[in-house]
Amino acid sequence: MDFSLTEEQRVGVDGWSRFVQKHIKPITDQHRDALIPAPVLKRLLGxxxxxxxxxxxxxxxxxxxxxxxxTSGLLYEELSRVSADLAGAAFVNEGAALKVYNAGSPAIRERYLAPTLRGELIGCSAISEPNAGSNVRAMRTRAVRDGDRFRITGEKMWISNSSVADYVTLVAATGEQEFTMFLxxxxxxxxxxxEAEKLGLNGWSLGQVILQDVIVPAENVMGGVGQGLRETMKGFERSRCFISLLGLGMAKASLDASIDYAKQRESFGKPIAGHQLIQQLIAEMATELEAARLMVYRALSILNSGTRSNIEAAMAKAFATEAAVRIASKAIEVHGAFGISREFPVERNFRSTRMLTIPDGTTQINNLIIGRILLGTDAFA
Ligand SMILES: Cc1cc2nc3c(=O)[nH]c(=O)nc-3n(C[C@H](O)[C@H](O)[C@H](O)COP(=O)(O)OP(=O)(O)OC[C@H]3O[C@@H](n4cnc5c(N)ncnc54)[C@H](O)[C@@H]3O)c2cc1C
Incomplete structure (x- = not known):
C-alpha cells in the first residue's frame, strides 16, 4: 500500500497552490460571502x-x-483551502461537461462541450425538488412527448450553479417511474x-430552476429516454468524493488558522498553544482531518481503477463531511470569541462546512447505503 504522492502530483499541486494564492485568491477574496457573479466566475474558470x-x-x-x-481531487482540495465556493462551482461545471461528453448527442457535444471546458458556458445538474430530495423517484417535474420534442414543466430546488448557469442537465419523469435526462x-x-438565501458557501450559487411548459427538442435527451437516473447514479460516487474534498480543504484552512492563532494568542501569561487542552483540540482536529483525507483518497483511487467505490465513497462522504464540521467547530473553540467574528475565516468555514453533510446523499442516506451493502437488506424499500 503506497500512501505517497507521485513526483508529478507533488509538483503539480505545488505549482497550482502558488497560482491559486497569486491569481485566484485576490479575486475570490472580493466575493467571500456574496455570490460570485457569472462573468467573474467564467473568468475564474477560464x-x-x-x-x-x-x-x-x-x-x-x-x-x-x-x-x-x-490528481484532480488534490487540486480541488487545495483550491478549497482558499475558495470552496469556486471549487464547488468548478466541480459542478466539470460534472455537467462530463455528462455532455458521455451522454450528449453529437450535436449537443459539438455545441456545449468545448465552451464548458473553457469556462465560457456554465452548466448545472438538477434532480432535487421541493418535495423530492433523498427520494428522487418522488420527483414531480414532467416531460411530455409532443412529436419530436418534449414539453417540460416543474420546479427543481437546491441546484448548485443554477443562477449562473447557461444550461441545466435536468431529470424529469417521462412515464410511470421512468426518468429521462434533458439538456x-x-x-x-x-x-x-x-437564488436561495443560505447559511454558507455564499459565493457559490444554489437555488431554484423553474420550468413552465418549456419546449425542448428530442435530440436534447441525454443518454436515452428512461436512462435519467442511471446517468445520475453513475456520477454519485465521484460527486460524494468531490463534495468531501471541499470539506477537507476548509478543514485544513481551519486547522492552519487555529495553529497560527494558538501560537499568537496569550492567556495566563503564555501562548494558548502551551495549554494542554488547546493541544488536545489541535491534535483531534489534525487526526480527524488525516483520517478523512485517507478515506477520500482511497475512494478516489478505487474510482481511478474503474471499479465501483460504492461503499468507500459513501463512508468517505459520511465521515469526511461530518469530520469537517467538527474540525470547523473546534477551530472556533481555539479562537474563543474571535472565532465567531466575521473578521476571522473560521466563522465562515464553520457555516460552509455545515452545508456539506446534505448534498450527494445526506449522512443518513450514505449510512443506509453502507448498511445495505453490509447487511444485504434495503432500508429504503
Ligand atoms: C450545498 C448543496 C448543494 C446541492 N446541490 C444540488 C444539485 O446541484 N443538484 C440537485 O439536484 N440537488 C442538490 N442539492 C440537494 C440535495 O441533493 C438534497 O438536499 C438532498 O438529497 C437531501 O434532500 P432534502 O433536502 O429534500 O432532504 P430530505 O430528503 O427531505 O431529508 C430530510 C431528513 O430526513 C432524512 N431522511 C430522508 N429519508 C430517509 C430515510 N429513508 N431514512 C433515514 N433518514 C432519512 C435525511 O437524511 C434528512 O436528515 C444540494 C443541496 C445542498 C445543501
Missing part, C-alpha cells in the same frame, strides 16, 4: 482550466485533460432561476 480544474475529468479526445480522479438551455428554451 484561469483554472489550464490546470485541469473544471475540465480535468473529460478525456483528451473530448478536449479535456483526462486527469485521474485522485435545457436558458436562452434557447427558457427557464427561470431564483
Amino acid at each position: 484561469m483554472t482550466a489550464a490546470y485541469g480544474v473544471g475540465c480535468g475529468w473529460v478525456p483528451e479526445d473530448g478536449g479535456g485533460l483526462g486527469l485521474d480522479f485522485l 435545457v438551455d436558458r436562452q434557447e428554451h427558457g427557464f427561470e432561476t431564483r
Whole structure:
C-alpha cells in the first residue's frame, strides 16, 4: 500500500497552490460571502482550466485533460483551502461537461462541450425538488412527448450553479417511474432561476430552476429516454468524493488558522498553544482531518481503477463531511470569541462546512447505503 504522492502530483499541486494564492485568491477574496457573479466566475474558470480544474475529468479526445480522479481531487482540495465556493462551482461545471461528453448527442457535444471546458458556458445538474430530495423517484417535474420534442414543466430546488448557469442537465419523469435526462438551455428554451438565501458557501450559487411548459427538442435527451437516473447514479460516487474534498480543504484552512492563532494568542501569561487542552483540540482536529483525507483518497483511487467505490465513497462522504464540521467547530473553540467574528475565516468555514453533510446523499442516506451493502437488506424499500 503506497500512501505517497507521485513526483508529478507533488509538483503539480505545488505549482497550482502558488497560482491559486497569486491569481485566484485576490479575486475570490472580493466575493467571500456574496455570490460570485457569472462573468467573474467564467473568468475564474477560464484561469483554472489550464490546470485541469473544471475540465480535468473529460478525456483528451473530448478536449479535456483526462486527469485521474485522485490528481484532480488534490487540486480541488487545495483550491478549497482558499475558495470552496469556486471549487464547488468548478466541480459542478466539470460534472455537467462530463455528462455532455458521455451522454450528449453529437450535436449537443459539438455545441456545449468545448465552451464548458473553457469556462465560457456554465452548466448545472438538477434532480432535487421541493418535495423530492433523498427520494428522487418522488420527483414531480414532467416531460411530455409532443412529436419530436418534449414539453417540460416543474420546479427543481437546491441546484448548485443554477443562477449562473447557461444550461441545466435536468431529470424529469417521462412515464410511470421512468426518468429521462434533458439538456435545457436558458436562452434557447427558457427557464427561470431564483437564488436561495443560505447559511454558507455564499459565493457559490444554489437555488431554484423553474420550468413552465418549456419546449425542448428530442435530440436534447441525454443518454436515452428512461436512462435519467442511471446517468445520475453513475456520477454519485465521484460527486460524494468531490463534495468531501471541499470539506477537507476548509478543514485544513481551519486547522492552519487555529495553529497560527494558538501560537499568537496569550492567556495566563503564555501562548494558548502551551495549554494542554488547546493541544488536545489541535491534535483531534489534525487526526480527524488525516483520517478523512485517507478515506477520500482511497475512494478516489478505487474510482481511478474503474471499479465501483460504492461503499468507500459513501463512508468517505459520511465521515469526511461530518469530520469537517467538527474540525470547523473546534477551530472556533481555539479562537474563543474571535472565532465567531466575521473578521476571522473560521466563522465562515464553520457555516460552509455545515452545508456539506446534505448534498450527494445526506449522512443518513450514505449510512443506509453502507448498511445495505453490509447487511444485504434495503432500508429504503
Ligand atoms: C450545498 C448543496 C448543494 C446541492 N446541490 C444540488 C444539485 O446541484 N443538484 C440537485 O439536484 N440537488 C442538490 N442539492 C440537494 C440535495 O441533493 C438534497 O438536499 C438532498 O438529497 C437531501 O434532500 P432534502 O433536502 O429534500 O432532504 P430530505 O430528503 O427531505 O431529508 C430530510 C431528513 O430526513 C432524512 N431522511 C430522508 N429519508 C430517509 C430515510 N429513508 N431514512 C433515514 N433518514 C432519512 C435525511 O437524511 C434528512 O436528515 C444540494 C443541496 C445542498 C445543501
